[in-house]
Amino acid sequence: MKKLLFIAGARPNFMKIAPVIRAAKMTKMFRSVIVHTGQHYDDNMSKVFFKDLNIPKPDYFLGAGGGSHAGQTARIILHSEKILRRENPDLVIVVGDVNSTMAGAITAKKLGLKLAHIEAGLRSFDMSMPEEINRIVTDSVADIFFVTEKSGIKNLKAEGRKPNRMYLAGNVMIDSMFYALDKLKKRLHSRPNFDTAELKDKLGEYVYLTMHRPSNVDNRKKLVRLVKILARVAKIFPVIYPVHPRAGKSLKAFGLKLPPGIHAVEPLPYMESLFLWKDARAVITDSGGLQEETTVLHKPCFTLRNNTERPVTVESGTNILVRDSEINALPDMILRVKKGHIKKGNVPYRWDGRASLRILEVLKTFSHSKS
Ligand code: UD1
Secondary structure (H helix, E strand, O other): OEEEEEEEOOHHHHHHHHHHHHHHHHHOOEEEEEEEOOOOOOHHHOHHHHHHOOOOOOOEEOOOOOOOHHHHHHHHHHHHHHHHHHHOOOEEEEEOOOHHHHHHHHHHHHOOOOEEEEEEOOOOOOOOOHHHHHHHHHHHHOOEEEEOOHHHHHHHHHOOOOHHHEEEOOOHHHHHHHHHHHHHHHHHHOOOOOOOHHHHHHHOOOEEEEOOOHHHHOOHHHHHHHHHHHHHHOOOOOEEEEOOHHHHHHHHHOOOOOOOOEEEEOOOOHHHHHHHHOOOOEEEEOOOHHHHHHHHOOOOEEEOOOOOOOOHHHHOOOEEEOOHHHHHHHHHHHHHHHOOOOOOOOOOOOOOOOHHHHHHHHHHHHHHOOO
């Protein structure tokens, strides 16, 4: 049996490794080892995702979370090196674009191990985003690239990566979403016991908001402006806002109170988040994954960013970028949704819930031609 070693550490990583680990198990050809870097460590940022998505308990937990990006990256490299040496896997797999992705990639390659990157090739062309640095570094050392959209292939080619190592496999986030939707449907046959179920019922119609990027929450002036605009949105539809620890820390540090109409809740488990946003009138976000998920469920999505590394969601999906210069128009955009003017979208190629199966088909052949 070939050994696959997954390195994951932050919330969006867990949704991406889950379906691949499941598919690997089904083949009976691979054994999976999971290294959790501990980048995210609160139960509601980590443990609940393992439970919702049936991810096996990690084999290793590095406890490398918190602190500066450099400190976090350094700790992950230092701690994972020992494990990678000991495990000597046939292939290391990293996913997405968080610090754990980049740190895991560097460690694997410095040890001469083969490396696959799932969600390779995405580029925002904005080097002020920590994730853009992580994407570029990871793809500069990876051996196999699993790509979610055509722009990824184009970007990798432009950076000189070998086309015969690129696979437009689809989107593993969407595999997880379909898996969770199915589970949710079954669960909702019995009474939903989510903490937010009552709030959802009470509000009826609402907008779902996630906002945690440094570019939106780290700067006082920007966050004050956003909160004012969101207060206007909340007069059109009430807003449910699960507050990420980074955003929570900023709101507190800047002494900002959320206006009435914005219902702040704790960061939510994957299923509970899906339970809320799938029935929202619209989603406002700065997350990467939600831009993709909303596109597949044809949900209006307004992305509070100047750019996106996921252009297919704007070009053919329901995503609309709301740049800094356009942010005052956000309440009008939500008003248009209320009046029924909704952007029509198409589901991108291979975002069908089967990406992880395609990835495993590739890995079967790769494992035989390792050298
Ligand atoms: C990270 C990712 C980002 C992703 C986000 C999803 C990077 C560069 N960024 O950002 O791409 O969208 O995760 O959530 O990797 N914290 C807690 N408890 C936790 C986790 C974090 O209190 O369980 C605190 C940390 O101590 C830190 C802050 O939240 O002060 C930010 O955490 P960090 O992992 O550095 O980055 P995120 O903003 O979560």
